[in-house]
Amino acid sequence: MLQKKAFFQRLQPRLTSQQQDDEINITAAEVVVETQANENLVIINNDVPVEFPTQDASANLDEDNLSEEELLHDIYDADKEEEEAVGVQQEYVKAIQQRLKEETHRHNNSTNLWLLQHLKDNGWWIRKEQVRCIVKKLGLKKEYDAYYRDVYAWLPDLRWEQCMPCCPNCKSNQHVGNNGFRDKHFGRVIVGMRETYYIVSRRYRCYACEQKSKEVTSFVEQAFAGNNNVSVERGSDNLQYNFMGWDSRILPLFPYGRGLEFPAFLTWRAGVDSMVVDVMRPLFDKGLKPESLSNVLLELHSAEFGKKCLRHEYEIKERKEKERHGLKVTRLKLEPLGNFADKQKYRGLVPTGKYLEHVYKSYHATIRTHLAQEVKKRGISVLMLDVSYKEAKHLYQYRGKPVFKGLVTGLNENGNHEQMLAALEEFEKTRQMLGFPGINHVVGDNPRKETQLFMSTMESVVEQQQKYDSHSSPNVARDPLSGLPYYNAIELNIHTAHSPADITRVIEAMKEDIGDKKVGLDAEWNILRDSRGIQIGRTKIQWIQIAYRNREGGIQVLLLWVGELTSLPNSLISVLCDSSTQFAGVKVSGDLKLIGEDFNAKGVKSVDQKARKNVNNLGKYAKLRNVVNNANVSLSRLAELTLNVSIDKSLQSSTWRKDLTEQQKQYAAIDAAASLEVFECLEKKPDLSRRLTAEEATVGKKVDLVPINGSLPGMATRAATGIILESGVFCCPEGYLFRKRRSVKVGKHTHIVKVTDIYAPGLVLPGFGVMANGASITLGDLGMTEIVVPLAMLKEHAQCETMANKEGESGITLPSNEPTVRKSERGRIRLIRDPEEGYEISDSEDLMEDATINEGLVSGWDVLEDEIDDTMKALSSEDIEYLRATIFESQQSEKGKTPLKCDGLDDPKSRDDPGQIFSSIG
Secondary structure (H helix, E strand, O other), X not given: OEEXXXXXXXXXXXXXXXXXXXXXXXXXXXXXXXXOOOOOEEEEOOOOOOEEOOOOOOOOEOOOOOOHHHHHHOOOOOOOOOOOOOOHHHHHHHHHHHHHHHHOOOOOOOOOOHHHHHHHHOOOEEOHHHHHHHHHHHOOOOOOHHHOOOEEEOOHHHHOOOOOOOOOOOOOOOOEEEOOOOOOOOOEEEEOOOOEEEEEOOEEEEHHHHHHHHHHXXXXXXXXXXXXXXXXXXXXXXXXXXXXXXXXXXXHHOHHHHHHHOOEEEOOOOEEEHHHHHHHHHHHHOOOOHHHHHHHHHHHHHHHHHHHHHHHHHHHHHHHHHHHOOOOOOOOOXXXXXXXOOOOOOOOOOEOHHHHHHHHHHHHHHOHHHHHHHOOOOOOOOEEEEEEOHHHHXXXXXXXXXXOOOEEEEEEOOOOOHHHHHHHHHHHHHHHHHOOOOOOOEOOOOHHHHHHHHHHHOHHHHHHHHHHHHHHXXXXXXXXXXXXXXXXOOOOEEEEEOOHHHHHHHHHHHHHHEOOOEEEXXXXXXXXXXXXXXXXEEOOOOEEEEEEEEOOOOEEEEEEEOOOOOOOOHHHHHHHOOOOOEEEEOOHHHHHHHHHHHOOOHHHXXXXXXXXXXXXXXXXXXXXXXXXXXXXOOHHHHHHHHOOOEOOOOOOOOOOOOOOOHHHHHHHHHHXXXXXXXXXXXXXXXXXXXXXXXOOOOOOOEEEEOOOOOOHHHHOOOOEEXXXXXXXXXXXXXXXXXXXXXXXXXXXXXXXXXXEEEOOOOOEOOOEEEOOOOOOOEHHHHOOOEEEEEHHHEEEOOOOOEEEOOOOOOOOXXXXXXXXXXXXXXOOOEEEEEOOOEEEEEOOOOOOOOOOOOEEEOOOHHHHHHHHHHHHHOOOHHHHHHHHHHHHHHHHOOOOXXXXXXXXXXXXXXXXXXXXXXXXXX
C-alpha cells in the first residue's frame, strides 16, 4: 500500500504504517522504506526499475548580498549573461527562443510562422498542456509532461501596433529598434504560487542614446589625448542604450497601460509572479515574515509536485496495461520523475525568505515615488479651508518681499486639526517647563468640533470647564469631551452569579420578574496580544450580561461568570433560545454566535443568529429608523443620539477575571442596560423601510403611497394618500396603458387604490405608460382617480399632522393641510407658514414646484430682520427667561428639533436643567 499523503503529496521519505487515511492501491508495487535517513528509497516495481535518493523539497532560490545601489539596478542590466543551462526545461525554452528568433528576423521571408500564430491565438502563452504539439514541431525529444512549464512571450512591438518599448534613458521610442535575442540566456524562470514558468523576450537598442554615448566618449578621449596618467571609463548606468523588453523602468511607459500585461517582477537571477508580489504587502504588514511566506510557497509547490508524481505512476500503470492488451502506446523510458530540485528534470524552484525580502525591497524601490505620494493622501468627504494672510507675510521674505501670500489650513469632516496637535503638545511642555499659568479659555471659529482637540491636550482647559459645569449642574458628572452627562448606573439593580447553581437561580428569578420580554445582552472576553502588542486572538467569553425591566419598570442587570464553565446551564440556554424574547445589543448576533461556539450550546450554535427576527443589532436597527447613516456604530454613539448621555469606555480592554472591581461591575452593567434603553427608544421610532403585508392590505384601509426604493429618508416620504378598493379587473383611463394593456386583473402583489390626496404629483407610477408613445406617467398625469400600485408602495397611513413628501429619493417636511409658501427676495430663503405651528425658515432649494401651494414674494423681509434685532435688544432678563421657557416647550414637541440648541454647549435635557450655560471654548 502506497501512502499518498506521506510520499506523493508531502514528498517525505519517512513513511509510517500507522497512516490509514487516503490510501490508494497500486498493483504489483511494493514500497520498502529504510529507517536510516541517509539511505535510499527503493520502489520495487517491474514498471519502475530504478532507485533515487530521498531528498525533501526545500527552498533553493536565494539572492546574493547586494548593496543598496545594486538593489535598485540589478534588474536593469541587460548585458549580464548567464551560463548556458542544461535540462529538459532549458532545452525546451531554448528551442522556443531560437524559433522566435528565426520567425522574427527581418530577412525571414518564410510564410510558415506557426509559432507566432500560435502565440497570437493563445494570448502569447505556450501552455504546458500544448507541449506535445509544440515539441514535435520544434523537433525535440519528448519527455514526461511533468517536466514542462508554461512559457510567456513578451514581444510588445509585435503584439500591439505602435507599441515599441521606450528607452529607459531618454523615455522615448522614436529611435528604438529591436536588437535580437540574447545568445546565452534563454528566458527567465518565474516563481508562481504553485509552480514555475518562463518568460522570453528580446533586447532593444536606442540608437539616439548610442550615438550620444559615442560622442561623449570621443569628446573625453580627445580632451585627454596624450595624457597617459588619465584613463577614460564609460559609466554604464547613465549611457546604457541596450535594454530588455521587460525592463521595469519602461513598463509604465507603454501606451494604454500595456505594461500591466507583464505578469511578473524580475530580479537578476529569476523572477516572481505578480500574484506572489501582491500578497506580500498585506501579509508582511500583518506580521508574517518572509521565511513564513517561503514555507507557504514550498508547501504549495511540493503539493503540486506530489500530484504530478501520483499522476505519473498512474500513467505508467495505464501504459503497461495497454501493452499487455496489445495496444499501441508511446515508448518512453519508465522511470520516476526524480527529485523536486533535479535541474535535469523537474527543476522545482522555491524562493527563500531572504530572496523574498530582496524582491519586496526591490519592487517597492521601483514604486517609491508613487508610495511617497500615496502616504500624503487622507480619505475625506468634506474639506474646509481657512486662509490667513497676516502670518504669511512673516514666514519667509526675499529681498524684503514676502514669498507666500497666505497660510492655508485644512480641516476634514472629523473636525481634527491634525497638523496642530504636535504644536499644541509642544506648547504645553514648554509652558509647564517655564512654570507659566495654564490656558483657561480658547477662542475658535468652530467650538463644537474643536472641543475634543483642546480638551485632550490642555488640562487647564478641562479644569476650567469643570468649574463652569459645577455652576450649571453641580450633581451631574459629564464627559469633558462631549459635554454630555455620563450614564447613571446608580439606579441599576446589579446581581452577580459565579456558579452554575447561582446562574440557574437568577435566571429563574428573571423569568418570574420580567415585564415585557425585552433583554439587553452583552458579553466580555479578554484580548490576546503578542510581544509587539498586536492582537492575535481572544479568550473564550468570561462574562455574560443580561439587562431587563421588572414588572415595576426598574432595570435589573445579571452579571454571569462563565469563564470557568465548559457548558452553560440549561436555564440560561432556554432564555437565549427563546423566540418570544427580544434581544438587543450592538452586534448582539455576533455575541450569541460566540456564546454558542465557546460553550457548544447546540440550541444557540445551530441557529443563524442574524436570521432570527427577535435578535436586534442596534446599529442596523437605528439605521432603519434614520438615526444613523452607517450601521457600524458604537453603543456610546447610539447612547449619545438617543439617550443624550455618554458612556465611559475606558475599561473596554481591561482584564476580565472572576473577581471584578466595582468599576468593572458598573461598566459591564451599563453596557447591557444601555443596550436595553437604546432599543426601547429606537422601538418608538417608525421603521422607514416597512411596507404593508398582503394580510394587512384589506379593502377600505386608508394608506400612504410611498416610493419603492431609494434612501431611507426618501422611502419614508408620502407621495399621496388613498383607499384600498376591492381587487378585480382594472381598466386604465383613456389614453393610458398598464403593462401595455388597457385592462388587467389585479393579482396578489398589486392593489387598486382610490387616490384621495396628492402631495408629489411628479412621482412616476410603475407599469403605467402613455398609449401613444409608451412614455412614463406620474401621479399628476392621472390625478385623484383609481390606480394600480404594487404592495411595495403601500404604507400604513400616518396620522400625524405633517408628513415628509417629495418627488425624489429624499423627503422634506411639508404640512398636510397645504400651508402657504412664500419666497423671499434673496432667492434661497423661504418662509413656510403653518396655521398651527407658525413660521419656519428653510434654505432648501428642493421644495416641490408642482405641489398645490400658493407661492409669492415676502415684501420687506430685510425690514422684518431689523425689527427682530431691535426687539431683542429691548428685552429684559425676565423677558429672556420667559422667552427661553416658551421656546423650549414649543420646540420640544417638534420632530427633529433640539430645544435651545447652541454651538459649543451640550444640548439641555429639560427646561429646568439647561445643561452648560458657559463654555471655556468659543
